[in-house]
Amino acid sequence: MKNKRAVVLxxxxxxxxLALHEARKxxxxxxxxxxxxMDDARFRAHPIHVMKQQARAIGIEHVLMPVKExxxxxxxxxxxxxxxxxxxxxxxxxxxxxxxxxxxxITERSKPSGxxxxxxxxxxxxxxxxxxxxTLNFKVIFSCVKEPWFTSGWLGRGLNSEVLMExxxxxxxxxxxxxxxxxxxxxxxxxxxxxxxxxxxxxFIEKKEExxxxxxxxxxxxxxxxxRKKTCPRCQTLFPCLTENCWCSKLPxxxxxxxxxxxxxxxxxxxxxxxxxxxxI
Numbered sequence: 001m002k003n004k005r006a007v008v009l010x011x012x013x014x015x016x017x018l019a020l021h022e023a024r025k026x027x028x029x030x031x032x033x034x035x036x037x038m039d040d041a042r043f044r045a046h047p048i049h050v051m052k053q054q055a056r057a058i059g060i061e062h063v064l065m066p067v068k069e070x071x072x073x074x075x076x077x078x079x080x081x082x083x084x085x086x087x088x089x090x091x092x093x094x095x096x097x098x099x100x101x102x103x104x105x106i107t108e109r110s111k112p113s114g115x116x117x118x119x120x121x122x123x124x125x126x127x128x129x130x131x132x133x134x135t136l137n138f139k140v141i142f143s144c145v146k147e148p149w150f151t152s153g154w155l156g157r158g159l160n161s162e163v164l165m166e167x168x169x170x171x172x173x174x175x176x177x178x179x180x181x182x183x184x185x186x187x188x189x190x191x192x193x194x195x196x197x198x199x200x201x202x203x204f205i206e207k208k209e210e211x212x213x214x215x216x217x218x219x220x221x222x223x224x225x226x227x228r229k230k231t232c233p234r235c236q237t238l239f240p241c242l243t244e245n246c247w248c249s250k251l252p253x254x255x256x257x258x259x260x261x262x263x264x265x266x267x268x269x270x271x272x273x274x275x276x277x278x279x280x281i
Contacts, residue, residue: 012046015094045144045186
């Protein structure tokens with residue numbers, strides 16, 4: 001496996017979280033989570049301070065990149081800056097499909113800098129995407145919903161297989177995109193296989209502005225999920241180390257690796273194991 005350095009574009013919702021998971025499965029080494037923000041941007045569904053808590057739970061840096069009009073040139077400059085600053089070859093996004101018939105914005109804005117774009121969810125069926133989230137035991141809540149598809153009672157509800165039946169019913173009655181791809185709803189991920197701690201919403205207020213209802217999140221905290229936390233000696237990523245049934249037990253047992261270093265994180269350990277396999281061959 002080659003060390004493919006990349007960043008993931010981040011909003012805190014289900015799609016970017018799933019894209020992160022799928023990218024790591026595909027062998028990408030994620031250097032940072034990147035959020036583009038306009039000067040007057042309001043992140044109702046997933047505030048900046050919550051996204052930073054998610055990044056801490058994952059053990060990856062969160063980067064806020066300002067953009068402004070004219071947006072095409074601003075995004076292109078920002079992407080070129082990210083490529084140079086983090087020495088990456090790829091940008092990863094959780095985009096699912098064209099919105100209102102437009103081409104993929106990030107793909108177009110990445111062309112001038114020559115950076116690759118990886119879209120692991122692109123044109124996957126809506127049902128398949130949601131089933132992946134359920135199978136992986138993501139903990140996801142509705143953080144922002146819009147009329148006429150939803151009422152305020154949906155705020156804070158979990159997105160799970162039971163709720164999926166209700167989404168299909170709303171789709172039949174009101175034309176809902178069951179993944180919320182047209183802005184009908186937004187989600188916030190509190191836990192996933194990539195999180196070393198679970199995000200807890202300690203205080204929030206339900207608010208409504210015209211046809212949009214959302215959780216104004218005031219305070220959050222992280223809850224330990226068991227085991228110890230270690231820092232990778234190679235990339236400085238925070239990762240879990242468990243006494244029993246640790247994640248590393250699922251990897252090829254090619255040991256010892258090095259007596260000069262402590263345990264490596266999942267990404268670095270996979271690279272080291274692959275290097276040793278290639279040398280042996």
